[in-house]
Amino acid sequence: MTASNASITTVSLPYGTAGIAAAAKVIAGGGCVAVPTETVYGLAADATDSRAVAGIYAAKGRPGFNPLIVHVPDRAAAEALAVFDDAAARLADAYWPGPLTLVLPIRAGSGIASLVTAGLPTVAIRVPAHDAMQALLRATGRPLAAPSANASGSISPTRAEHVLRSLDGRIPLVIDAGPTTQGIESTIIACVDGQVRQLRPGPIPHEAVAGLLGVDIGGAGEGIEAPGQLASHYAPSKPVRLNATRAQDGEWLIGFGAVAGDDTLSAKGDPVEAAARLFDALHVADSADRQRIAVAPVPEAGLGAAINDRLRRAAVPTG
Numbered sequence: 001m002t003a004s005n006a007s008i009t010t011v012s013l014p015y016g017t018a019g020i021a022a023a024a025k026v027i028a029g030g031g032c033v034a035v036p037t038e039t040v041y042g043l044a045a046d047a048t049d050s051r052a053v054a055g056i057y058a059a060k061g062r063p064g065f066n067p068l069i070v071h072v073p074d075r076a077a078a079e080a081l082a083v084f085d086d087a088a089a090r091l092a093d094a095y096w097p098g099p100l101t102l103v104l105p106i107r108a109g110s111g112i113a114s115l116v117t118a119g120l121p122t123v124a125i126r127v128p129a130h131d132a133m134q135a136l137l138r139a140t141g142r143p144l145a146a147p148s149a150n151a152s153g154s155i156s157p158t159r160a161e162h163v164l165r166s167l168d169g170r171i172p173l174v175i176d177a178g179p180t181t182q183g184i185e186s187t188i189i190a191c192v193d194g195q196v197r198q199l200r201p202g203p204i205p206h207e208a209v210a211g212l213l214g215v216d217i218g219g220a221g222e223g224i225e226a227p228g229q230l231a232s233h234y235a236p237s238k239p240v241r242l243n244a245t246r247a248q249d250g251e252w253l254i255g256f257g258a259v260a261g262d263d264t265l266s267a268k269g270d271p272v273e274a275a276a277r278l279f280d281a282l283h284v285a286d287s288a289d290r291q292r293i294a295v296a297p298v299p300e301a302g303l304g305a306a307i308n309d310r311l312r313r314a315a316v317p318t319g
């Protein structure tokens, strides 16, 4: 799947045995499918398959890589991917399955693609309550990464028709189960380093969470940028130089296409492959025994724009 795949025929199937079987087949083949949850329709792909996850970004035309929510069928599946502290365990007991996403430290060896977490050491997880998403999770046996199923800049879809309005011709399949019940995206709570913070307001009010835990979690909106708080973006610890065609002394060069480098995002110059490898390549470069990182030019077309957005952020000194 490429970024300019505006020629796929999008099929809409009603939620049911045949629809879920067809959706599971698309996911097993590394594709993405729009499926309802109780909040909004999600655009789901295998969270352990980096190319499949890159396909989500390609279909949405997102100008950058935000970390995505991983959907799992139950608490046990979530525990296999992330580390729950006491607060997280109590929140999961109280609200799962349901419209609560927990941002938790990722478990080593979870298998979640680094493009899902955008390179962060945490992962956003939820157990959805909707039968269709539950059926798809059980049919695939995979954790499913799923942002809202709308093109970048469009409003979140609460009906299959909304999905088609912005993604028709860009995804192979929509499972239609009528309107969603909640209509707004899940509440996101981070339980990291012994602290509990709301990262996004949603159907579960922060007062309810605070009451349950007996702590103030802040009612702020999305995005935590204050020093010492949860990092919202992964950035390498070393200086990064962009548009490099050869390595200077002390640089680890991440190549692309004809620029070979010490490592490459994609030797054949494929932006989907490059997106899939981006965060792994940055982590490898960060732990290499060179003082600085250089990255070859990546053309802006398709996913290239999102890759370059992320590289420009990586190149800004974080201090």
Ligand code: TXA
Residues within 6 Å of the ligand: 037, 039, 040, 041, 042, 043, 066, 067, 068, 069, 099, 101, 103, 117, 120, 122, 123, 124, 146, 147, 148, 149, 184, 185, 186, 188, 199, 200, 222, 232
């Ligand atoms: O209701 C929902 O949550 C819907 C349905 C489909 O489940 N999904 C959804 O996903 O809204 P998305 O990708 O549109 O929103 C993901 C949010 C973003 O705001 C992202 O920044 C945050 O989750 N997020 C994901 N992983 C994170 C992490 N490791 N740390 C902090 N924030 C994270």
Ligand code: MG
Residues within 6 Å of the ligand: 147, 148, 156
């Ligand atoms: Mg969204």
